[in-house]
Amino acid sequence: MVAVTWKNVLIKFNIFSSASPSKCALVNKILTIIFGTLFVGMAFIAEKSRSIIQLTLALAGISFGPVFGVQLLGIFVPFGNVKGAWIGLITSFSTLLWIYTGSLLYGKSPNVLPLSADFCSNSLTGNDTIGQNFTLNRSLNT
Helix, strand or coil: CHHHHHHHCHHHCHHHHCCCHHHHHHHHHHHHHHHHHHHHHHHHHHHHCCCHHHHHHHHHHHHHHHHHHHHHHHHHCCCCCHHHHHHHHHHHHHHHHHHHHHHHHHCCCCCCCCCCCCCCCHHHHCCCCCCCCCCCCHHHHC
16 A cells, blocks of 8 residues: 555655655655554444444545535535635544544443423422512503
């Protein structure tokens, strides 16, 4: 994966194409650490997931949702620009990844308790804070 990234992506930039062999080796070692950490993290995420299919669909939604948002920006907003598209893409991707990671770490929300008032006494079910000392003066309404 590192070799493919180096050959197909990074070598196209002038800073990497004219680098010395020792700098190329250093960049490849850094990429190896990054990709290794990424893949080990993905293994931990796969362990927390219910199934690989669910994980794949969730990650596809996390990835394609922001891209679809940028496409809608290009279609419906004539004054949208590249800077706004990138900021929206990165922000929405980060937010969706944060939400999904939280759902994997903390699981489902707890069960909602029943909201029944069957076992409460009748004196506690109403709001009697104003009505206790209130009297209506009927002589003003005539």
